[in-house]
Amino acid sequence: MTSSTRVAVIGLGAMGYGIAQSCLRAGLVTHGFDVARDRVESLRSEGGATTPPHQVASDLDAVVVVVLNATQTEDVLFGDAGIVPFLSKGAVVLACATVPPDFAREMETRCNAHGVAYLDAPISGGSVKSAAGQLSVMASGSPDAFEKAAPILAAIAETVFPLGDAAGAGSAMKAVNQLLAGVHIAVMAEAMTFGMTQGVSPETFMQVIPKCAGTSWMLENRGPHIVNGDYTPHSQVNVWPKDLGIVQDMARKTEFEAPIAAAALAQYLAAADLGLGTVDDAGVAKVYATRAGLNLPGDT
Amino acid sequence: MTSSTRVAVIGLGAMGYGIAQSCLRAGLVTHGFDVARDRVESLRSEGGATTPPHQVASDLDAVVVVVLNATQTEDVLFGDAGIVPFLSKGAVVLACATVPPDFAREMETRCNAHGVAYLDAPISGGSVKSAAGQLSVMASGSPDAFEKAAPILAAIAETVFPLGDAAGAGSAMKAVNQLLAGVHIAVMAEAMTFGMTQGVSPETFMQVIPKCAGTSWMLENRGPHIVNGDYTPHSQVNVWPKDLGIVQDMARKTEFEAPIAAAALAQYLAAADLGLGTVDDAGVAKVYATRAGLNLPGDT
Numbered sequence: 001m002t003s004s005t006r007v008a009v010i011g012l013g014a015m016g017y018g019i020a021q022s023c024l025r026a027g028l029v030t031h032g033f034d035v036a037r038d039r040v041e042s043l044r045s046e047g048g049a050t051t052p053p054h055q056v057a058s059d060l061d062a063v064v065v066v067v068l069n070a071t072q073t074e075d076v077l078f079g080d081a082g083i084v085p086f087l088s089k090g091a092v093v094l095a096c097a098t099v100p101p102d103f104a105r106e107m108e109t110r111c112n113a114h115g116v117a118y119l120d121a122p123i124s125g126g127s128v129k130s131a132a133g134q135l136s137v138m139a140s141g142s143p144d145a146f147e148k149a150a151p152i153l154a155a156i157a158e159t160v161f162p163l164g165d166a167a168g169a170g171s172a173m174k175a176v177n178q179l180l181a182g183v184h185i186a187v188m189a190e191a192m193t194f195g196m197t198q199g200v201s202p203e204t205f206m207q208v209i210p211k212c213a214g215t216s217w218m219l220e221n222r223g224p225h226i227v228n229g230d231y232t233p234h235s236q237v238n239v240w241p242k243d244l245g246i247v248q249d250m251a252r253k254t255e256f257e258a259p260i261a262a263a264a265l266a267q268y269l270a271a272a273d274l275g276l277g278t279v280d281d282a283g284v285a286k287v288y289a290t291r292a293g294l295n296l297p298g299d300t
Numbered sequence: 301m302t303s304s305t306r307v308a309v310i311g312l313g314a315m316g317y318g319i320a321q322s323c324l325r326a327g328l329v330t331h332g333f334d335v336a337r338d339r340v341e342s343l344r345s346e347g348g349a350t351t352p353p354h355q356v357a358s359d360l361d362a363v364v365v366v367v368l369n370a371t372q373t374e375d376v377l378f379g380d381a382g383i384v385p386f387l388s389k390g391a392v393v394l395a396c397a398t399v400p401p402d403f404a405r406e407m408e409t410r411c412n413a414h415g416v417a418y419l420d421a422p423i424s425g426g427s428v429k430s431a432a433g434q435l436s437v438m439a440s441g442s443p444d445a446f447e448k449a450a451p452i453l454a455a456i457a458e459t460v461f462p463l464g465d466a467a468g469a470g471s472a473m474k475a476v477n478q479l480l481a482g483v484h485i486a487v488m489a490e491a492m493t494f495g496m497t498q499g500v501s502p503e504t505f506m507q508v509i510p511k512c513a514g515t516s517w518m519l520e521n522r523g524p525h526i527v528n529g530d531y532t533p534h535s536q537v538n539v540w541p542k543d544l545g546i547v548q549d550m551a552r553k554t555e556f557e558a559p560i561a562a563a564a565l566a567q568y569l570a571a572a573d574l575g576l577g578t579v580d581d582a583g584v585a586k587v588y589a590t591r592a593g594l595n596l597p598g599d600t
Contacts, residue, residue, distance in 0.1 A: 101498065124512040136512050161508045164499075172498035173508055179491045180514030187483045187560045191476050194547070194561075197554040198401065198472035199464075208461045208473055212424040212436050214480030216516035247494070254497040256592050260487045261494075263563040292556050 004029065005151045007062045008053060010076050010083070012039035014234065015096070015123060016066030018130030019156050020048060023064075025133065026155035031056055057086035062152050063093050066123075069242055070099040078110060089115030092148035096123045096137075098178060098243050100250060101168035108141065108167035117145035120167035122174035125158075126221070127234060134158035138177070140169035175250055178243040179261050184218035185240075186264040189285035192226060196294050202227045225282035229298015237284060238277040240268035304329065305451045307362045308353060310376050310383070312339035314534065315396070315423060316366030318430030319456050320348060323364075325433065326455035331356055357386035362452050363393050366423075369542055370399040378410060389415030392448035396423045396437075398478060398543050400550060401468035408441070408467035417445035420467035422474035425458075426521070427534055434458035438477070440469035475550055478543040479561050484518035485540075486564040489585035492526060496594050502527045525582035529598015537584060538577040540568035 005028045009020040012034035023030040024047050032043035033053055044050050063083060065076050073095055077084045084093070093111050095104065095118065108118040119141040129135055135156055139146065140163040153160050163169040191214070195205050206223045209215055225231060244265040251258045270287045271277070289296045305328045309320040312334035323330040324347050332343035333353055344350050363383060365376050373395055377384045384393070393411050395404065395418065404420040411418040419441040429435055435456050439446070440463040453460050463469040491514070495505050506523045509515050525531060544565040551558045570587045571577070589596045 124514075126513065136508075138508065138512075159511055161511075163504065163508075169499060172495070172500055173504070175498065176491050176495040176500055176505065177509060177512045177514035179494060180487060180509065180516070180519070181512075183483070183487045183560065184514070184516060187480060187487075190558055190560050191479045194479060194551060194556055194558055195472070195476040197556045198475065198550060199469060200472055200476055204463065204473070205476065208436075208438065208463075209477060209480065211459055211461075212438075212477045212481075213426065213517050213521070214424075214477035214484065216480070216484060216519075217513050219480070219516075221513070250498060251494060254592075256494055256497045257588075258490055258494055259563045259566065260483065260490050260560060263560045266559065288557075292554075 005061045006056070006059055007031070007064060007152055008033060008056065008060050009064045009066060010053070011066035012036065012043060013066065014127040015130045016064070017043065018127055018132070019064055019066055019096070019135075021046065021131055022133035022156045023152065024048060026151070028151065028155060031060070053083050054081070054086050057083050058088050060087060060091055062091060062149065063087065064096060064152060065093060066096045069097055070103045073097050073099060073107065077107060084111055084114050084116055087114065087116050090148070092117040092119060092145055094119045094121045094149050094152055096121050098122055098174050098246065099171055100246050101171040101175070104167040104171040117142060117148050118167055119145040119149045120170035121149070122170055124174070124177055129158070130156070137161065138163055138170045138173040140164040141167055175243075175247050179247045179258065181218055182240045182244045182268070183260055183264040184216040185222050185281055186267045186284050188216065188219040188223055189226070189267070189282070189288055192223065193285060193288035193292060193294055197292060202297055222280075222282040225280050226285050227297055229296065231279040231283045233278060233280045235281050236278050237268055237271045237281050240281060241265065241272060244268065305361045306356070306359055307331070307364060307452055308333060308356065308360050309364045309366060310353070311366040312336070312343060313366065314427040315430045316364070317343065318427055318432070319364055319366055319396070319435075321346060321431055322433035322456045323452065324348060326451070328451065328455060331360070353383050354381070354386050357383050358388050360387060360391055362391060362449065363387065364396060364452060365393060366396045369397055370403045373397050373399060373407065377407060384411055384414050384416055387414065387416050390448070392417040392419060392445055394419045394421045394449050394452055396421050398422055398474050398546065399471055400546050401471040401475070404467040404471040417442060417448050418467055419445040419449045420470035421449070422470055424474070424477055429458070430456070437461065438463055438470045438473040440464040441467055475543075475547050479547045479558065481518055482540045482544045482568070483560055483564040484516040485522050485581055486567045486584050488516065488519040488523055489526070489567070489582070489588055492523065493585060493588035493592060493594055497592060502597055522580075522582040525580050526585050527597055529596065531579040531583045533578060533580045535581050536578050537568055537571045537581050540581060541565065541572060544568065
């Protein structure tokens with residue numbers, strides 16, 4: 001494939017829009033699709049193509065699927081308006097949502113049956129790195145899938161971790177990462193509110209902890225949202241019941257006990273119960289604040 | 301105080317020995333004490349003085365207490381052979397162990413009654429940073445205590461966080477840090493062993509996660525111990541039932557619920573039950589491996 005590579009990005013949310021921008025910047029012919037019409041129009045204004053998927057499907061070299069979960073991924077690929085049956089043999093699907101490894105293996109099999117390659121390609125890095133073409137991609141798939149996906153990966157990723165020659169390994173690693181990331185956000189909220197009960201302000205917490213052994217990537221990324229009282233969703237609370245739910249499902253199947261992940265999951269479910277599902281995931285701090293009767297920054 | 305500052309370091313373990321070395325390197329007259337005679341002799345060979353504490357007490361400007369816990373701290377300061385009654389008025393105690401804030405406040409009051417200043421000065425950074433004079437110190441105490449401790453802090457710390465004008469605030473911040481650090485080690489072990497059940501090797505885990513959003517300071521520091529199967533204790537499993545126990549005691553007093561810290565504490569208690577109390581705290585991974593029937597690197 002050359003710079004005439006034709007790619008469709010399906011799902012123009014926080015991550016997908018940045019991926020589409022990165023493809024455009026790399027000189028790829030980039031189609032963008034989303035149920036939200038304003039996202040599609042916005043991408044068009046940056047040079048994106050917006051011909052309906054089925055009209056361009058047979059011309060596409062690659063489809064990047066950046067939707068919310070397994071159900072949406074399956075719908076985009078094989079649902080009533082699924083794109084895979086319309087792709088040319090030799091095209092490749094890059095599936096970026098966080099999904100169970102078994103689901104990734106099933107999608108690989110079904111894509112291959114249509115002569116379409118499949119790269120299990122979950123991503124990490126957040127919306128800022130997505131827009132900068134600096135994502136980390138936890139990738140697994142056949143050598144053929146990797147080769148066909150190469151121009152896309154070059155456009156969107158700073159680091160590609162090649163994790164195996166079949167789908168599933170990428171999603172397994174993503175689940176491991178999400179276990180950690182989900183716990184780190186929730187325990188940051190637990191520690192920050194615990195500190196408040198001991199006279200440690202959120203501001204002081206964020207001045208001290210990032211320079212101590214108790215820091216984490218998520219603490220440094222999400223902590224400021226609480227200090228600023230700004231819960232504009234970069235990544236929603238609702239992500240975590242889904243992703244930590246995938247972790248718990250995988251763990252249960254192998255009779256593996258993950259008690260810390262379970263404790264974190266309970267906090268996100270409590271946040272959703274409080275009506276906070278669609279706020280930024282740092283909003284899990286409100287669960288602790290509500291229980292303890294604390295006022296977080298920005299609370300009235 | 302000048303370079304003729306006379307300091308005694310009580311407790312020459314992984315952290316205290318490095319503190320004593322840093323004091324020597326800064327040109328301070330440094331006395332080292334420990335129940336382990338070989339540690340004292342080792343410090344003597346590096347230029348340390350080893351006159352028994354009570355013979356030098358009245359000449360000391362500062363005493364740094366780097367023992368395991370509150371009980372040992374109280375014993376060193378006020379026990380049968382306690383040093384505080386023998387110190388000159390105007391000396392300062394720097395108390396570095398992780399202790400409850402209430403205990404720090406009590407020690408401050410009792411030291412002050414002897415005319416001795418008290419700096420609540422828990423430390424973070426590990427043995428390597430200790431030896432390099434690059435610790436983080438979470439310090440609180442009177443302006444007088446800070447002033448008298450200044451030459452010591454300059455010798456041992458890269459960063460001093462001034463957290464308030466009375467003892468307690470330093471220990472409160474340390475408890476917050478320990479909540480995070482203790483959870484981060486245990487969840488690292490949980491995620492690494494979960495990964496193993498999904499075909500992700502510990503080596504691959506450590507290649508990928510440090511470059512993703514799931515990373516933490518503790519993961520990057522302790523993860524290699526598991527990959528190398530090396531549980532030489534840099535910091536022991538036994539630290540965490542103590543420190544997370546302090547967190548839970550503090551939380552209970554204010555009716556604060558810390559469920560993620562509780563889940564992590566349970567794993568360290570399980571490790572101690574398995575006879576792993578004195579191995580490196582990365583050994584908490586063996587709790588998960590034992591439950592799940594996994595062989596960790598180095599297992600026979």
